[in-house]
Amino acid sequence: xxxxxxxxxxxxxxxxxxxxxxxxxxxxxxxxxxxxxxxxxxxxxxxxxxxxxxxxxxxxxxxxxxxxxxxxxxxxxxxxxxxxxxxxxxxxxxxxxxxxxxxxxxxxxxxxxxxxxxxxxxxxxxxxxxxxxxxxxxxxxxxxxxxxxxxxxxxxxxxxxxxxxxxxxxxxxxxxxxxxxxxxxxxxxxxxxxxxxxxxxxxxxxxxxxxxxxxxxxxxxxxxxxxxxxxxxxxx
Numbered sequence: 001x002x003x004x005x006x007x008x009x010x011x012x013x014x015x016x017x018x019x020x021x022x023x024x025x026x027x028x029x030x031x032x033x034x035x036x037x038x039x040x041x042x043x044x045x046x047x048x049x050x051x052x053x054x055x056x057x058x059x060x061x062x063x064x065x066x067x068x069x070x071x072x073x074x075x076x077x078x079x080x081x082x083x084x085x086x087x088x089x090x091x092x093x094x095x096x097x098x099x100x101x102x103x104x105x106x107x108x109x110x111x112x113x114x115x116x117x118x119x120x121x122x123x124x125x126x127x128x129x130x131x132x133x134x135x136x137x138x139x140x141x142x143x144x145x146x147x148x149x150x151x152x153x154x155x156x157x158x159x160x161x162x163x164x165x166x167x168x169x170x171x172x173x174x175x176x177x178x179x180x181x182x183x184x185x186x187x188x189x190x191x192x193x194x195x196x197x198x199x200x201x202x203x204x205x206x207x208x209x210x211x212x213x214x215x216x217x218x219x220x221x222x223x224x225x226x227x228x229x230x231x232x233x234x235x236x
Contacts, residue, residue, distance in 0.1 A: 168191055
C-alpha cells in the first residue's frame with residue numbers, strides 16, 4: 001500500500017510546490033521552501049515527497065528570487081541545496097537529468113556565493129545531443145529543461161534554442177494540437193526569449209490559450225506565468 005501511494009504523494013507535493021511558486025511569481029504570499037523541506041536533516045535520509053518535489057521542479061523552485069531580483073531566504077537556499085545533494089544524477093542519467101541538476105546548482109550559486117561548489121560544478125554538461133535533433137525532439141527536450149529559460153541565460157541548451165526559433169515555434173504549435181499543455185507551456189517560455197520567432201505564431205494568444213486549457217495543472221501555470229513575466233519585462 002505504501003509503495004503504491006508514493007507516486008500519488010509525490011504528484012501532490014509537486015502540484016502544491018508549483019502552486020506556491022506561481023503565487024510568489026504573481027506577487028502573492030512570500031514563498032518559503034524551508035517550511036516544507038527541513039534544511040538540516042541529512043540529505044536523502046527520508047522519503048520526503050516535498051524534497052523529491054524540489055528535484056522535480058528543479059531550478060524553478062527559486063524562480064521568484066531570480067525573476068524579481070529578490071534576496072532568497074538563507075533557510076530556503078539550504079533546503080534547496082539539500083535536494084541538490086540528495087538527488088545527484090546517477091551514472092548513465094539522461095542529458096535532461098544532468099542538465100537539470102546543473103541548472104539547480106548554478107541557480108543556487110547565483111543567488112548565494114557561499115554555496116559555491118567544486119570546480120566541476122561550474123562546468124557545463126555536454127550539449128551535443130541537441131546538435132542534430134529533430135524539431136519535435138528539440139522541443140520536447142527544451143520543455144523538460146524550461147528552468148534554463150531565464151533572462152540573460154547562456155549555456156549550450158540556450159544556444160541550441162537560439163539557433164532554431166522556427167523549429168521551437170513548430171514544436172509549440174504541435175504541442176498545442178496534441179493538447180500537451182505542459183510541453184506547450186515550456187516551449188512558449190523559451191520562445192519569449194528567442195529572436196526570430198515568426199510573428200504569425202501569435203505567441204501571446206497561444207500562451208493565453210495554453211493557460212486556459214491547462215489551468216488544472218499548476219506546472220502549466222508556472223511556465224505560462226514565467227513566460228508572461230519575461231515577455232512583459234516585469235521586473236526581471
